[in-house]
Amino acid sequence: MLARKRQTGWPWAGAALALGLAAGRGFAASPAVTLPAATNTAGYVCRLLINEVPFPGERGYRSEADTKTAMEALLFVLDGRLRRVPAPYRQAQVAATTAKDILDVITAGGVHGQFDGFYRDARGQPAMVSRVGARIDNLVRIAGQGQPGKFAHLLQHASTLATAYVAEKLTCTDPHAPVKAVRGIPATGSAYGWMADELRFNPGGNFLRIPDEQRGSLGGNRFFTLRKDPQ
Amino acid sequence: MKRCLLALALLAPVRPASAADADPPFTKEFIYLVCRHLYRWEMDETTAQRVGQAGKLVVWTRNLEMKLDDHDASRYREIYFPQLQLAVTLKKADYAVPELGQRVRNRDYRVQKVEREEQAPANAAAYTRQEFKYQDVTDYLFRTRAQRDYPDQALFERLRAALRSVQSPDDKPLVAGPQTVYIAPLSPVSNRLWVFWETRGWLIKFSSDADLDNPAYWELEKVGVRVYDLATHVVVSLDEVQGSHAYITRDWAARAVFNCIVFGQRLELTPPADSRAPLGVKEKPAQK
Numbered sequence: 001m002l003a004r005k006r007q008t009g010w011p012w013a014g015a016a017l018a019l020g021l022a023a024g025r026g027f028a029a030s031p032a033v034t035l036p037a038a039t040n041t042a043g044y045v046c047r048l049l050i051n052e053v054p055f056p057g058e059r060g061y062r063s064e065a066d067t068k069t070a071m072e073a074l075l076f077v078l079d080g081r082l083r084r085v086p087a088p089y090r091q092a093q094v095a096a097t098t099a100k101d102i103l104d105v106i107t108a109g110g111v112h113g114q115f116d117g118f119y120r121d122a123r124g125q126p127a128m129v130s131r132v133g134a135r136i137d138n139l140v141r142i143a144g145q146g147q148p149g150k151f152a153h154l155l156q157h158a159s160t161l162a163t164a165y166v167a168e169k170l171t172c173t174d175p176h177a178p179v180k181a182v183r184g185i186p187a188t189g190s191a192y193g194w195m196a197d198e199l200r201f202n203p204g205g206n207f208l209r210i211p212d213e214q215r216g217s218l219g220g221n222r223f224f225t226l227r228k229d230p231q
Numbered sequence: 232m233k234r235c236l237l238a239l240a241l242l243a244p245v246r247p248a249s250a251a252d253a254d255p256p257f258t259k260e261f262i263y264l265v266c267r268h269l270y271r272w273e274m275d276e277t278t279a280q281r282v283g284q285a286g287k288l289v290v291w292t293r294n295l296e297m298k299l300d301d302h303d304a305s306r307y308r309e310i311y312f313p314q315l316q317l318a319v320t321l322k323k324a325d326y327a328v329p330e331l332g333q334r335v336r337n338r339d340y341r342v343q344k345v346e347r348e349e350q351a352p353a354n355a356a357a358y359t360r361q362e363f364k365y366q367d368v369t370d371y372l373f374r375t376r377a378q379r380d381y382p383d384q385a386l387f388e389r390l391r392a393a394l395r396s397v398q399s400p401d402d403k404p405l406v407a408g409p410q411t412v413y414i415a416p417l418s419p420v421s422n423r424l425w426v427f428w429e430t431r432g433w434l435i436k437f438s439s440d441a442d443l444d445n446p447a448y449w450e451l452e453k454v455g456v457r458v459y460d461l462a463t464h465v466v467v468s469l470d471e472v473q474g475s476h477a478y479i480t481r482d483w484a485a486r487a488v489f490n491c492i493v494f495g496q497r498l499e500l501t502p503p504a505d506s507r508a509p510l511g512v513k514e515k516p517a518q519k
Contacts, residue, residue, distance in 0.1 A: 054440075056326070056328045056330075056335065056440075057328050057331070057333075057335050057439065057440050057441055057448065058438075058439065058440055059343070059422060059423070059438040059439055059440050060343070060344075060440075061440050062297055062298075062299065063297070063298060063299050063300045063303065064300055065298065065300075066298075093473075096472075096473070096475065109472075109475060109477075112463055112464060112475075112477045112478070113475060113477065114475045114476075114477075115475075115476070115477070116475075116476060116477030117477075131456075131458070142330045142331060143330065145330045145331070146329055146330055147329070149329050149330050150300070150328075150330075151330050183350070193473075193476075194476065195476040196476060197344050197346075198344055198345070199273055199317075199344070199345045199346055199347055200479070200480060200482075200483045201469070201476065202469060203469055203470075203473050203475075204468065204469055204470035204473060205470055205473045207473065217344075
């Protein structure tokens with residue numbers, strides 16, 4: 001279980017709602033699945049997890065289990081950037097911010113920051129660009145068609161993960177914790193970044209690409225750990 | 232009853248989920264198509280140097296076994312080019328999406344991802360080795376380097392509708408007036424389509440597990456669209472934005488824009504003057 005300061009909501013949630021956060025403004029539109037409101041921490045984290053993984057029919061989709069594990073790995077990256085930055089690195093080097101909470105980690109760098117489309121608006125409130133909301137609305141709509149299937153299962157998994165994380169009741173394990181070396185190069189263990197799993201995407205610097213044999217490719221994303229000894 | 236039969240038909244795998252039984256080696260024609268895809272989208276001037284010295288292009292292929300969902304008959308294969316140090320993962324999708332009443336299926340293998348692998352795989356025995364004359368390959372690539380396969384009318388209509396609903400990556404206001412769009416040629420071995428929306432300065436990527444002319448994709452098209460604003464999403468090196476996945480490099484952007492403008496299909500789209508919709512009813516393919 002990840003021990004962390006409990007975050008259950010934002011004092012400015014009502015104002016954020018009034019501003020019209022995308023992604024189904026805390027909706028419960030589908031009979032198949034209900035996501036936590038986008039105006040609280042779990043809902044915001046949940047939407048990031050959904051936004052970053054492939055669903056059936058999307059390029060990169062391999063299996064329900066693969067997408068679910070990818071969500072878990074994403075969550076551990078966020079948590080790692082927040083609370084488990086390995087020495088001698090500083091949080092600002094790894095997360096491009098000095099974060100007080102997971103929302104700071106997600107919104108670091110603004111609308112084109114660390115996690116594209118997730119940012120703080122002019123009032124400092126977490127927000128998402130409309131395309132994120134449109135995608136999630138579409139996924140929820142599809143999940144509600146017919147008997148609950150993979151779409152519903154995957155949405156529910158994101159919801160469960162995010163809610164458990166905020167409640168400090170996360171039970172899954174970090175798939176990249178054992179990565180202490182990458183092809184002979186000492187590594188810190190755990191992933192601290194991810195990118196689309198394509199040739200042209202590599203964060204460079206002290207990030208090390210985790211290869212397939214160490215589960216570096218999950219949910220259409222490539223995960224990156226850190227060199228134990230920074231260059 | 233009809234729904235039950237449809238559901239059963241969708242769930243019925245064409246092959247067992249496990250891909251333990253090896254497919255025959257890829258044909259020369261297919262390998263060449265993959266080479267052309269790499270040549271157009273992935274390779275740069277340094278990639279092919281060592282191939283020329285050897286006089287032959289060496290290709291390793293193998294089946295990949297993946298843990299898939301129940302009833303998923305998709306198959307995966309890998310092509311490794313040891314001289315290019317490129318590993319290409321291919322997928323031939325074949326699985327149902329009951330929520331959509333569709334089956335995601337590819338007519339042949341499609342490139343899933345391309346990775347640089349400097350170390351040759353240790354399990355060389357797992358691969359089938361093929362060789363091709365370097366001169367034949369380069370002649371083919373040179374001869375076909377400008378070959379263009381464009382969307383057919385049905386796919387174009389779907390694409391046009393999809394472009395109407397493409398949303399700004401940062402919610403900026405839409406640009407008014409006539410719009411110029413370039414659609415890159417389709418790759419016969421990829422389910423990815425790039426579009427350069429010149430007026431807005433956007434590079435748009437449509438991608439899918441299904442073939443682009445498969446209705447299943449267009450049920451999901453809002454999902455598989457990624458927009459890069461060339462004014463704000465491009466850096467020289469991703470080192471500049473370590474840890475962020477919001478950017479593409481200038482090299483990649485230039486390559487994509489080149490393929491869209493030089494080889495692509497140019498369209499002029501004229502929205503109605505009194506409409507907020509960016510793409511209206513008056514549109515015409517423009518002369519190149």
